[in-house]
Amino acid sequence: MKLSNRTVSGVPVVDIEGDVDMYTSPGLREQLARFTSKQQKRIVVNLEGVEFMDSSGIATLVQAYKEAQPFNGEVCLASPAGNVLRVLKLSNLTSLFPVFDSVDEAVNS
Amino acid sequence: MNSANEYIALSLPSNPMYLGLLRNMVGEAADIYGFSEEEKQGLMLAVNEGCANIIRHCYQMDSKKKIDVTIRILPDRMEVVLRDYGEFQNAEEFPVKPCADLEPGGLGLTIMKSVMDRVEYRPAGQEGTLLTMVKYRAARQA
Numbered sequence: 123m124k125l126s127n128r129t130v131s132g133v134p135v136v137d138i139e140g141d142v143d144m145y146t147s148p149g150l151r152e153q154l155a156r157f158t159s160k161q162q163k164r165i166v167v168n169l170e171g172v173e174f175m176d177s178s179g180i181a182t183l184v185q186a187y188k189e190a191q192p193f194n195g196e197v198c199l200a201s202p203a204g205n206v207l208r209v210l211k212l213s214n215l216t217s218l219f220p221v222f223d224s225v226d227e228a229v230n231s
Numbered sequence: 232m233n234s235a236n237e238y239i240a241l242s243l244p245s246n247p248m249y250l251g252l253l254r255n256m257v258g259e260a261a262d263i264y265g266f267s268e269e270e271k272q273g274l275m276l277a278v279n280e281g282c283a284n285i286i287r288h289c290y291q292m293d294s295k296k297k298i299d300v301t302i303r304i305l306p307d308r309m310e311v312v313l314r315d316y317g318e319f320q321n322a323e324e325f326p327v328k329p330c331a332d333l334e335p336g337g338l339g340l341t342i343m344k345s346v347m348d349r350v351e352y353r354p355a356g357q358e359g360t361l362l363t364m365v366k367y368r369a370a371r372q373a
Binding site: 141143144145174176177178180181204205208209212213 | 247248250251254272275276279280283286287338339341342345346
């Protein structure tokens with residue numbers, strides 16, 4: 123899994139490439155915690171390049187959500203598809219996270 | 232498409248870095264034996280979750296243990312058996328989480344049960360647990 127950061131219209135975007143599983147999710151958790159610790163009001167997680175996500179990845183997103191709650195922060199998911207969207211639905215998390223078709227939509231919502 | 236009564240077996244170290252290798256192997260087997268893309272993704276996810284549960288709950292993240300994997304392909308289904316060498320825990324008796332309770336952990340079993348047709352835990356003799364997961368192939372038109 124590869125992670126990279128960028129800022130779009132002032133909103134931090136985390137781009138993920140590859141699989142998010144028990145082996146790789148600690149890196150993502152660390153990355154997201156950097157933003158939540160700075161109390162970023164909105165973080166966009168770009169899932170377009172993710173082909174596989176398991177419950178460790180889900181737990182990582184939930185962790186970021188919980189860390190953002192005290193300052194009313196928002197973790198937005200962009201472009202989940204295929205297996206990733208399936209796992210999010212199985213976990214009933216599509217109602218918890220704002221989900222968008224693209225990074226631009228997530229940033230400008 | 233192959234249709235056979237064949238099996239594939241391997242042993243993996245209980246290190247999360249091998250989960251991707253295991254997923255790929257299951258995915259390749261699903262392709263070879265004509266499972267649909269959705270069935271294949273479900274198989275890969277369930278086997279990944281079963282293995283991750285063993286690493287996390289049974290072996291407490293000790294990467295020096297062993298997990299035996301057997302994939303049996305039958306004309307109508309794929310059976311995957313994961314064997315660990317820890318203390319027997321019947322995860323089937325654990326409550327199935329509604330997922331959105333926001334507490335990490337326990338979600339793996341919920342996912343496994345959602346994507347597989349059968350998930351069964353039983354003791355493996357005097358030591359360890361056998362986790363059997365079965366996925367039936369959807370009926371195909373000739």
